[in-house]
Amino acid sequence: MTAFGTVFMPEMAISWFDGSRWSEAEIVPSDSLRLHPGAHVLHYSSTCFEGLKAFRHGDGSIKIFRMDRNLARFAQSSRLLSLPPIDEATTGKMVIDIVSRFADEVPEVPGSLYIRPTHIGTEPVIGKAAAPSVTSCQYVLLSPVGSYFSGNGDSGLRLLLEEDAMRCAAHMGMVKSGGNYASALGLILKAKAEHQTDQILFCPGGDVQETGAANFLLIDGNTIITKALDSSFLHGITRDSLLTLARDMGMDVQERQLTVEELLERAAKPGCEAALAGTAAVLTPVGTLLHKGREYPVGSGKAGPTTARLCKALNDIQWGLAEDTHGWLTGL
Numbered sequence: 001m002t003a004f005g006t007v008f009m010p011e012m013a014i015s016w017f018d019g020s021r022w023s024e025a026e027i028v029p030s031d032s033l034r035l036h037p038g039a040h041v042l043h044y045s046s047t048c049f050e051g052l053k054a055f056r057h058g059d060g061s062i063k064i065f066r067m068d069r070n071l072a073r074f075a076q077s078s079r080l081l082s083l084p085p086i087d088e089a090t091t092g093k094m095v096i097d098i099v100s101r102f103a104d105e106v107p108e109v110p111g112s113l114y115i116r117p118t119h120i121g122t123e124p125v126i127g128k129a130a131a132p133s134v135t136s137c138q139y140v141l142l143s144p145v146g147s148y149f150s151g152n153g154d155s156g157l158r159l160l161l162e163e164d165a166m167r168c169a170a171h172m173g174m175v176k177s178g179g180n181y182a183s184a185l186g187l188i189l190k191a192k193a194e195h196q197t198d199q200i201l202f203c204p205g206g207d208v209q210e211t212g213a214a215n216f217l218l219i220d221g222n223t224i225i226t227k228a229l230d231s232s233f234l235h236g237i238t239r240d241s242l243l244t245l246a247r248d249m250g251m252d253v254q255e256r257q258l259t260v261e262e263l264l265e266r267a268a269k270p271g272c273e274a275a276l277a278g279t280a281a282v283l284t285p286v287g288t289l290l291h292k293g294r295e296y297p298v299g300s301g302k303a304g305p306t307t308a309r310l311c312k313a314l315n316d317i318q319w320g321l322a323e324d325t326h327g328w329l330t331g332l
């Protein structure tokens with residue numbers, strides 16, 4: 001299997017905002033984007049994106065998971081970045097059109113077709129560090145994928161607990177924007193080099209938030225604990241879906257503040273589990289936490305049964321193996 005996100009379908013859907021209206025969406029070769037080198041996005045990071053997946057069901061039909069929620073977040077990110085407003089219905093049609101065109105290329109499960117809507121400020125102006133781009137472009141790229149964190153077996157990820165630094169500026173956390181990943185990258189690379197960690201779990205001031213690109217869930221017996229929504233972190237749709245499924249199963253879902261102290265205390269208990277939730281990661285087990293030079297295995301240090309059960313419940317809906325009781329799937 002090739003690395004996640006390295007293969008693209010040869011065409012994408014695209015539409016341009018000229019300052020007053022969006023152009024009719026077109027399907028063009030995926031490498032045909034033409035930008036002025038002075039484009040606002042290239043200097044001042046006026047960019048946001050989404051990540052969602054289309055799945056092939058046993059009957060051959062193609063279903064997109066929670067597209068409405070991704071479109072709503074795309075519109076919200078665009079708004080918070082002062083990009084031109086996108087119309088969710090129009091972007092939704094672009095998604096449906098391009099996925100329909102490549103429906104035959106949607107991999108069999110557990111693979112899927114990863115969908116990447118992107119919105120960028122295109123105005124050729126380098127004098128607008130403190131003003132929005134008047135023009136913009138949105139496009140929808142497709143990438144067939146397998147699984148994101150491969151080769152971990154059942155040992156789980158190693159996470160460094162970082163209390164001093166933040167993933168991104170506190171008011172930008174809920175925006176799915178390139179600058180936030182750039183802001184976290186140096187820290188993640190440093191942690192990898194110094195501690196052989198897979199990811200950093202950002203816990204500014206002892207408040208457990210999320211990793212670079214996935215939300216964090218602590219599973220202690222029948223209880224799930226995860227940070228309550230605020231503007232400091234990304235409101236994952238996988239997180240929301242898993243919490244909904246956990247409630248359906250009768251679990252006690254606690255959306256509240258989780259401190260590093262409580263996390264380490266609970267993680268030490270046998271049977272405790274932790275996992276990362278995201279469209280790409282789905283629900284990936286966390287095996288070890290590193291804090292102030294010490295290693296803390298989470299429970300057994302291996303993938304746990306509740307993580308597996310929640311992951312399966314989500315996959316079953318995505319893959320058409322369980323009834324879509326929440327209306328999360330959109331057909332083409």
Ligand SMILES: *Cc1c(COP(=O)(O)O)cnc(C)c1O
Pocket residue numbers: 051176210211212213214215234235236237238239277278279280
């Ligand atoms: C995309 C993302 C997530 C996960 O969101 P999903 O909607 O579940 O894919 C979590 N955190 C960050 C920082 C992200 O970029």
